[in-house]
Amino acid sequence: MERDRPSLTHLRWAAIAPGTFVVALVAWPVAMVLVSGIGPGSLEVLAAASTWRIVAYTTAQALLSTALSLALALPVAYAVARLAIPLRRTILAVITVPFILPTVIVGLAFRELLPFPGTTAAIVVAHVFFNVGLVVRVVASLWEKVDPRYDQVGASLGLSPVATFRRVTLPLIRPAVLAATLLAFLFCFTSFGVILVLGDPALPTIEVEIYQRAIQRLDLSGAATLALLQLLVVVVAVAISSRQQEGLAVSQRLQHGESRQPVRGAVAIACTAFTYVLAVLVVVPLASLVSRSLRVGDSWGLQWYSLVAQPADDTSRSVPLLQSIELSLRYAAVATLVAVGLGLLACIGIQASRRRGVWVDALVTLPLGVSAVTVGLGLLLGSLRGPVDLRGWWLLVPLGQALVALPIVVRVVLPILRSFDPRMRDVAATLGASPVRAWMATEGAATAKAIGLAAALACAVSLGEFGATAFLVRLDTPTIPVQVVRLLGRPGEANIGQAAALSVILVAMTLIVVVAGERLRPRRGGGW
Amino acid sequence: MIPEEGPRVTDLRIDYDGATLLDHVHLSVSPGEIVALLGPSGSGKSSLLRCIAGVQAPESGTISWDGVDITRTPAHLRRIGLVFQDPLLFPHRDVEGNVSFGLRDQSPGQRSARVAQLLELVGLPGFGQRDVATLSGGEAQRVALARALAPRPRLLLLDEPFGALDRDLRDRLGVDVRNLLHAQGIPAVHVTHDRVEADLVADRVLTLADLTGAA
Numbered sequence: 001m002e003r004d005r006p007s008l009t010h011l012r013w014a015a016i017a018p019g020t021f022v023v024a025l026v027a028w029p030v031a032m033v034l035v036s037g038i039g040p041g042s043l044e045v046l047a048a049a050s051t052w053r054i055v056a057y058t059t060a061q062a063l064l065s066t067a068l069s070l071a072l073a074l075p076v077a078y079a080v081a082r083l084a085i086p087l088r089r090t091i092l093a094v095i096t097v098p099f100i101l102p103t104v105i106v107g108l109a110f111r112e113l114l115p116f117p118g119t120t121a122a123i124v125v126a127h128v129f130f131n132v133g134l135v136v137r138v139v140a141s142l143w144e145k146v147d148p149r150y151d152q153v154g155a156s157l158g159l160s161p162v163a164t165f166r167r168v169t170l171p172l173i174r175p176a177v178l179a180a181t182l183l184a185f186l187f188c189f190t191s192f193g194v195i196l197v198l199g200d201p202a203l204p205t206i207e208v209e210i211y212q213r214a215i216q217r218l219d220l221s222g223a224a225t226l227a228l229l230q231l232l233v234v235v236v237a238v239a240i241s242s243r244q245q246e247g248l249a250v251s252q253r254l255q256h257g258e259s260r261q262p263v264r265g266a267v268a269i270a271c272t273a274f275t276y277v278l279a280v281l282v283v284v285p286l287a288s289l290v291s292r293s294l295r296v297g298d299s300w301g302l303q304w305y306s307l308v309a310q311p312a313d314d315t316s317r318s319v320p321l322l323q324s325i326e327l328s329l330r331y332a333a334v335a336t337l338v339a340v341g342l343g344l345l346a347c348i349g350i351q352a353s354r355r356r357g358v359w360v361d362a363l364v365t366l367p368l369g370v371s372a373v374t375v376g377l378g379l380l381l382g383s384l385r386g387p388v389d390l391r392g393w394w395l396l397v398p399l400g401q402a403l404v405a406l407p408i409v410v411r412v413v414l415p416i417l418r419s420f421d422p423r424m425r426d427v428a429a430t431l432g433a434s435p436v437r438a439w440m441a442t443e444g445a446a447t448a449k450a451i452g453l454a455a456a457l458a459c460a461v462s463l464g465e466f467g468a469t470a471f472l473v474r475l476d477t478p479t480i481p482v483q484v485v486r487l488l489g490r491p492g493e494a495n496i497g498q499a500a501a502l503s504v505i506l507v508a509m510t511l512i513v514v515v516a517g518e519r520l521r522p523r524r525g526g527g528w
Numbered sequence: 529m530i531p532e533e534g535p536r537v538t539d540l541r542i543d544y545d546g547a548t549l550l551d552h553v554h555l556s557v558s559p560g561e562i563v564a565l566l567g568p569s570g571s572g573k574s575s576l577l578r579c580i581a582g583v584q585a586p587e588s589g590t591i592s593w594d595g596v597d598i599t600r601t602p603a604h605l606r607r608i609g610l611v612f613q614d615p616l617l618f619p620h621r622d623v624e625g626n627v628s629f630g631l632r633d634q635s636p637g638q639r640s641a642r643v644a645q646l647l648e649l650v651g652l653p654g655f656g657q658r659d660v661a662t663l664s665g666g667e668a669q670r671v672a673l674a675r676a677l678a679p680r681p682r683l684l685l686l687d688e689p690f691g692a693l694d695r696d697l698r699d700r701l702g703v704d705v706r707n708l709l710h711a712q713g714i715p716a717v718h719v720t721h722d723r724v725e726a727d728l729v730a731d732r733v734l735t736l737a738d739l740t741g742a743a
Contacts, residue, residue: 423616426583429603430610431630432679445620
């Protein structure tokens with residue numbers, strides 16, 4: 001019953017700007033990758049056994065990381081969704097922290113913490129660290145809305161608790177479990193910063209190999225071929241997941257209020273205990289990073305922090321670290337403005353064009369599936385081969401970051417917009433509100449807080465972004481994550497110390513931004 | 529010929545999903561009159577109200593007021609109030625913020641006086657600061673009614689406003705609404721599928737067939 005709203009049809013045009021932006025910055029670069037990928041060199045790459053070893057290794061580590069993340073996250077999701085555990089909200093916030101941390105910095109933290117850096121096990125541990133919170137959030141947000149009486153029906157029909165979980169609960173929460181699995185797999189499969197810092201140099205993943213070919217060996221067509229292979233796996237994974245989702249579209253009435261039971265029984269106690277242990281474990285890598293940044297030789301001090309403030313010297317680094325901080329902030333500010341502005345337009349356009357909005361939605365979500373490295377490589381190729389030579393143009397960096405942040409903005413704002421009954425605007429109109437005021441007073445007012453949260457997340461993502469930035473940034477203008485990787489590439493305690501100090505500063509900046517945004521999180525709705 | 533007064537719908541056609549839902553619809557409402565419109569759900573009653581309110585455009589035909597064509601006038605300039613089956617209260621505003629929404633051009637003093645007066649009228653005195661999420665179904669629908677009446681509309685459209693309430697409350701509110709509208713002299717079109725409710729509220733009861741058949 002929401003058709004023929006003549007005053008609103010023009011809002012569909014709002015989708016044009018973000019649509020064009022994504023086409024120009026994702027579809028075009030991806031097309032560049034496609035075009036460059038198909039060449040005489042690509043057959044050579046495809047024929048090489050090493051290529052397939054890399055693809056197999058990337059897939060294997062991603063599958064292992066995803067499986068472990070799921071196994072650890074399900075008991076926590078149960079405790080958070082179903083049980084009235086003390087400090088529930090705090091725990092939920094703490095286990096979500098890793099997801100917003102810069103990948104390079106987490107890589108460094110685990111490199112200092114684990115006794116086995118430079119191994120597959122180290123990568124998997126870091127990936128699990130990143131994804132457990134995400135899986136818990138996605139699964140729990142559905143689980144807490146599933147009517148708990150279904151479980152009671154199962155029990156009353158003589159099912160054991162395990163059988164109840166397997167035959168009643170799991171089918172009901174499976175859409176969320178599948179969605180979380182796909183997200184985790186995509187994250188691990190396209191992971192770059194973590195592997196560059198923490199992985200075994202002799203065992204590159206696709207992303208690392210793309211980077212090394214493009215930047216170090218200047219083999220752009222080889223890099224493009226690999227990006228193509230990677231894209232193919234991503235498409236297959238998404239296709240499998242949506243096939244699975246279709247098969248199990250169970251329509252159930254979700255409850256609005258949440259009812260949580262007291263922690264009673266062995267299973268509930270075990271899950272609760274495990275949740276607390278995990279929440280504490282999440283803090284350990286960060287603590288180790290802070291302690292590394294304060295350890296100077298055999299004693300403690302702020303020497304590494306004071307070096308950050310000093311001008312560059314020729315021996316250890318070429319760009320003052322303070323300048324990286326300023327650069328990161330400037331790029332992140334531009335990227336946030338672009339991502340929020342376009343994200344908002346996209347949401348309004350998606351909302352106004354209804355059925356056709358699905359296409360805009362898919363388009364702006366594209367950067368979520370395409371890896372940041374592919375985006376960076378595509379933009380680099382585009383800037384080299386476009387009509388104008390844009391290589392080294394500073395704006396490319398924030399534009400790439402905005403592209404990576406755009407889907408998050410849309411995912412945060414759109415559900416709030418959608419949860420709003422469009423008839424509210426009709427009510428406002430019949431009360432004498434002009435179309436603009438009607439929108440501002442209804443959807444506008446309701447999404448104001450969501451926009452604030454989206455801006456904070458976009459800013460955090462841009463600050464820590466490494467995959468796309470690594471390709472686009474000029475040598476003399478490194479952002480913090482780029483500077484950290486450079487410092488780690490050089491020997492000596494001073495470089496690691498400064499990298500740790502810089503990392504702590506970046507983590508602090510990220511946390512401040514996100515905590516400020518979280519304060520704006522809307523009370524109702526919103527999965528993220 | 530008698531000069532036209534108030535709202536008049538002439539030869540209206542409304543489509544839905546490419547098919548014609550209603551055609552050759554004629555309706556006029558006398559000053560202060562409450563018309564009930566009976567018909568099964570899905571028959572196009574709601575669409576007709578949406579067209580009169582201006583939040584939906586008819587395929588053809590005219591809607592006029594005192595003989596002036598308002599078919600193309602935007603909803604916010606028509607001064608025609610609309611109450612849905614769901615209260616659709618703005619969740620981010622309290623009761624007072626909802627009721628005063630249509631009173632923008634008044635001073636704050638006038639506004640709060642009007643809000644207090646309306647809350648009194650709908651039987652919810654002192655509810656101004658309440659969060660709308662804490663209201664019961666009947667209370668929320670009363671607030672929606674107060675909100676629609678506050679800017680003194682020249683016509684009020686009620687789209688199954690008590691559909692979600694139980695019988696007892698429905699009858700009570702029906703009588704209240706009738707008295708309220710008559711006291712303020714506001715004409716209304718009340719859509720319902722409940723014969724008892726229609727007789728209770730309206731001065732004249734019509735079916736969709738009455739609107740389309742005898743033109």
